[in-house]
Amino acid sequence: MIDADLERELDRRFPSAWELYRKTAESRELEVSAANRGEAWRREEGWAVRWWDGGLRFATGSDRQRLAAAIPLAGKLPGRAEPAPPFPTGGLNPEGGQIPLQPDDPAAAVAAPPDLFAPLAQLVSEKSRGEAVLASLTLRRGRAVEEIRNSAGGRVRMESSSQLDGIARALGRRGPRICERRSVFRWDGEPDLQGVAGRLADGATLPLASRGPTFSRGAWLLDPAIAASFLAALAPLFCADALPLWVKRAEIASRRVTIADDASRDAPFDGEGTPTRRVVLVEDGVLASRLHDLRSAARAGRFSTGHGVRPSYRNPPRPGPRRLFFETAGGVSPRELLAGVARGVFARALTAPVFVDLDADRYEIEFTGVALSGGRASEPLAGARVSGRISELLARITQVATDRQFFPMPYPVGAPTILVERVNFE
């Protein structure tokens, strides 16, 4: 646990300009393939101190001793002059001043993930009509306790437990042709084996089709997984100090698009101890707000929005999304979206990572899917590519569905099926 001696020492050396973070985590992982089975149990501890002594310094250690050794080493390094931002005060202190974190906490055992390889393998085989096999499935479950204290008296303690998340890999085969596909998923509730199996089966077998789209222009339906990948690629836009030149006006998307970030169901505070709150980033197509941590807020003369993100105790907090998603309140069912497509393509799985160049207003998405005609699927497509201006793509989103799903990227990103009109396919 964080002891008062360490706080006093930090107060003495860096008065009014320090922040202390500690994380302990326990996790279990199960990796299963047809021939092998791997189990892992991990208990990790990490300490981090951030302080402003002329410039910003950051030191971390896997225990208190190593943290103490890292602080003077970081203090010797040069830095660029910068004042400390105002730290959040108060916080969550459930026992009136004493943070009840035991030295060996988190002691409660994390349940081992279930072995779902066999049922998922069965579903992948069924959905692909025997053309795809599940190669491996890794499932993970964990629990973490985080403590944050700062020189302004802010004290926060948070416990979080992740539900099941993992990665599955499938191989599709048709004659001599083979295709491999991975699916990364996170289940906040019951395991969605059907959804994962469907994505794996389509992703591993659709690229084996004989040809790409036979038409060059039409409507484009994006599967929630692809729409989420695109949204994650756009995320730096919501944290940038300066917006790219193409964002000249506040209207950056069609009126159907509302994007928000709200991690209040995951944690009451961010990685700097600022309370979590909902921030609407794009409202009815208009850029409405942006995400701040303490430093970026101080630079912009604003308050933190509660988006100081620590991917690990090893990294200093940075502004970033925590649970980013498309709003779907005004959406329609995916069936209605599909029925309205006279000619187009349903992008079902990515065949390469989404590429975006925010400064240059360019994107490129390579995918596999099915051709749509008269509101129905007509034939599988081996591969297709859509590229162009991000601003045009956002402006041509004509409808969102209600089937929003969240994907770990690595923070949760939620997207429904999305319809984009007047797209050129390559």
Next chain:
Amino acid sequence: MEFDEALVARWLEPLVAGRGDIAEVFAETRRKTIVEWRDAEPGDAQVSIEAGVSARQRRGGRERIAFVSGSGEAAIREAVRALQASAKKTAPPSRPAPARADFDPGSSTERWVRRLETILARHAPRHRLRWSHEEISRHVVPLGSAASASTRRLFSVEGSFTAASRRVDETRSFSFHAPEADATADELRQALAAAAAARERPVSFGDGAVDVLFSGATAAVLFHEILSHALEADAGETPLSRLAAARISVSDLDVRDDPTRLDLFGGYERDDEGTRPRAIKLLDAGRLAGTLTDRAHADARGSSGHGRRAGPADAPLPRSSNTIVAAGAATSEEMIRRLGNGLWIEEIGSGTIELSSGRFRLAFPRGRRVRRGRFADEIGAGFLAGEILPTLSAVEPVIGRDVRICRSLGWCSRGGFVVPVQGEAPEVIVRRLSVRDR
């Protein structure tokens, strides 16, 4: 990071039931310094000191690993106890033993910061670069063989800088990775100067099939993707499976994976299972020659010493290290003439491969068009793509004579596990790769 190796080995004994079973303890201490540089001024600075231990048991196709932050006998005991509890074996006795401090406060980082300030100000004064310096000490206690310990110091500079082209300033990416050595600063200086050289404004190359001359050691990246990864023993089914000893490329081509090259970023004295590594021929005169193995995938000769971990929390996997392409006899001028019409590539930003199908993709930030054996237009960023076997069979039977180290190749991620790698290569020509503009 000291502990009683014999005592730890005794704790591991109950985890092994028969021949072929593996039980080991792995301990790592890592000290990392990072300084963000912006326009020759140091910005945010950070120092990290971490220690972690893991205990591992492998029996048949079943593997268990238990990881605990910390060092010394207390942490090792906790990891072994967790492993034994899951294997339902008698746990080692619990007794408190304080962890020893295992970090050396002495550091070369301050000296490096002073040097970098000078180098960056002179060769790339406008930049956003991240410098990192890592000292990684590893200690392996495998049951049944001798314990080993080793230390590596790794140096990286990555980011972008603004360089003057003949018409307008442009942002160029830069990455440099090397084990810390006396010559590292000079090498960095040369690499930066070369990267900052004035260039013409790039034009589009267009999409299609093209003959490519891999210059500047970029052939090491190509063969790292299409040979080293495909010959990692746990790669599963790849286009190279079931082709043992088959001739798949020109007889002039020799490629090996050599972890013993400590002057390269991917080198090491012992692998992460404690095995002394050996160089493995991947392609011997165009014939498939070997695979990269760890203890779990060893053949009759035992592990080749390629069992590598991303960190103490991860299990070891057979991974490549330094991809070395043997020199041929042709000069650069002969190689350009031999290319005739095509694309000359001196930098590769990243590479990916899908092992099951053998399809790969290499992203290059720039290149030069070659017409009738002479340099023509500067070409902008694009992708090269192909498949393993057609690419290997399309290697031109003339290899360059000057071998260079590919310092831009430094970290390789497979399945999220990142290990240091590198390579060196002469110039190599490959016919009819797919090229596409970005």
